[in-house]
Amino acid sequence: MKKNVVLTLLLFCAASLSAQNWEPLFNGKNLKGWKKLNGKAEYKIVDDAIVGVSKMGTPNTFLATTKNYGDFILEFDFKIDDGLNSGVQIRSESKKEYNKGRVHGYQFEIDPSKRAWSGGIYDEARRNWIYSLNWNPSARTAFKNNAWNKARIEAIGNSIRTWINGVPCANIWDDMTPVGFIALQVHAIGNAADEGKTVSWKNIRICTADVERYQTPESQAAPERNLIPNTLSPREKKDGWALLWDGKTNEGWRGAKLSTFPAKGWKMEDGILKVMKSGGAESANGGDIVTTRTYKDFILTVDFKITEGANSGIKYFVNPEMNKGAGSAIGCEFQILDDDKHPDAKLGVKGNRQLGSLYDLIPAPKNKPFHKKEFNTATVIVKGNHVEHWLNGEKLIEYDRNNAMWNALVAYSKYKNWPNFGNIIEGNILLQDHGDEVWFKNVKIKELK
Template sequence: MQRQPNEERIMTRRMVWMGLIGAVILSTGGLLSAADEAGFVPLFDGESLKGWHKAGGGATYRVEEGCIVGEVGPGDNTFLCTDKVYGDFILKLELKLDVPGNSGIQFRSHKRERDGRVYGYQCEIDPSPRAWSGGVYDEARRGWLYPLTSDEAAQRAFRVDGWNEYVIEAIGPRIRTWVNGVPCADFLDAMDIEGLIALQVHSGKEGRIRWRNIRIRDLGKHIWTPIWDGETLDGWHILPGGTWAIEEGAIVGRSPASEPRHGLLVTDREFDDFVVRVEYLASRGNSGLYFRAEESGDEVGIHGFQAEIDPERDAGGLYETAGRAWVVQPSPEDVQKWYKPGVWNEMVVCAQGRDVAVFVNGHKSAELKDDPGRTRGKIALQLHGGMEMDVRFRRVEVLLPGPRPGA
């Protein structure tokens, strides 16, 4: 039977649509990958080192067959650094070890003024039997932040003899990494919120590594924002007892031993996910930085989490008032590692979802993962009742998202 022209057109359209559907089915991964790549821009043009500069030792970097090739040379660790600074971002790249050797990808990193030494967060490239590729190390500063000690899946992810895809995500205080799609690091740390990206060649006898397809999605950056204006107590309110005053650029809290009530200086607003940073000088008595707390109306005045402030012990521990009491109580030996008596100290509290991390002078003093405690509440400074109190606070600020590029 001879088909009519209209029938032929219908059959042709059906064949076209069937072909398109087949193409979609066969290439779903590619289509998903294309969607995942939205907003990414290349950091490496495949032909030159434009936008990058070298720092540190004598390793060499060259462009070869669309890759950046780094090779061990004399001297210290060497870094190929971006000219541009990045804050919040997702970084993707592929890498391969031609000659196995230790390496890493720096991010939110900096160069020391006196000698140009690169320091900061490093996502590890580790072909050794230890197999910590994807863990995070603080280069030339604090050492290991997230080793892969007991994560067997992450340890198996890296291919010593082939190409590897790395993903590094840094948004506010949360840092996450993946190697070949396997989750590796996931932790909170707000020591640096922006900095350089760099490709490291570790010092040693041998090592050659190549990187390609380096691209980034720039998500802007978070900004430290004061919640104390330095002059008044606007935005805060006082719960008795004790007294609060502003002296020489600091909030000063005092209370006599005869006062049974806890004195509190409380924010008017509540916070859920946040990072708060304060500098404090504890001269006498027990104090604390409350967060995700609620006013209670009793003698204590407030219920919730407290990061411990004390001139002698427990600094940086976590206590839950009207709850579990001590959640994390550090040992005296640990406190000596991070607390400096008689001088100003810095405390940072990161709270994201049900994860909490406390830092004193950059050292992690307490950490909770998937904790059942409160997820929203106020920030407060405490004067403990029943003891002689003298404590000072300055530079009280929170980390908030800034505008995104193109917004």
């Protein structure tokens, strides 16, 4: 009996202490402590909730706190009508010198569409999507349409994590904006039938004291995305990731047909590794570069950005000794290509030379999450003979090698005359010089045991 009494007292004290660290951001009566920015949509109070009303002919409208917040845990309930899009800004800003006061910064997404990316993180008026739910598809079922949903956001140091109805959604590591306001968004609409629809928030509260004490323990449920270029987050280090490129030097790399790094054709500046434009020929300028060591089972991630009409690739299972003549070193290739402008996209079989494909062997889907003017994340996963290509968190293709089907596939490709193509146990990793300017960063690898 005494143990039960003590336990009850401890739980009561813990609950009281926790309650003392929360403060309401909305008093349920008026909009004291908030101000409207950018647009002309209406915000009103109905039944202890802030209700945003969509309006034609106005840009995105934000109701922002007059106070800025750095490290915090934010909770709120929200509900939205179908047909709208909305969000909640955190660590956001509105400055005259930035796009005439345009609100910008991290946004907790509210998305009732079939895409179902609620709980993802959008970088409003800045980098666009930085954590769509392509990165965590299991979270797409967390949001409930036409009902109240409970959101939780933990912004502590460089870590920003989100939950909906207790389900982990997004998880980023970033240092772009450490402090800013919180804002409720009524998104602009382009369809008159959506005018007058609403998005509502209530029970908005924030914890800013002893936040590390109340933060949710780490888990693997929502994969982390590290947005700080060419660095490893504490979680990445703990999970065994390593940088293949340090963001500054050519350490760990050499020319595929050289003992040193190429003297021309590649440039390193502002944390970006660039293969320079030289007429579009394959490995005819600086030439391909490869890692100085080989890899067997691994997860490889590379952020890349193409220029118009560009062609390049990320190769693995490369044997630099296999081709000492003209052209690129031989290996399995994650194709990088401007499918709209480069003629190679129309060659091969059924699109197997298009972006994300296993070049000249297995085509990637035509509809893929590629952002032409932004950095994209290519991922290659190798576990024994099983290989997968991913793009921006979405699986494109998977295949198995070292079997009769694989060998038959190779026999009908441009690699048919290269002995044992794709079947070696381990090989170098390669970034391709195809004579077009392509940018790389965040080249990372996790070796699997």
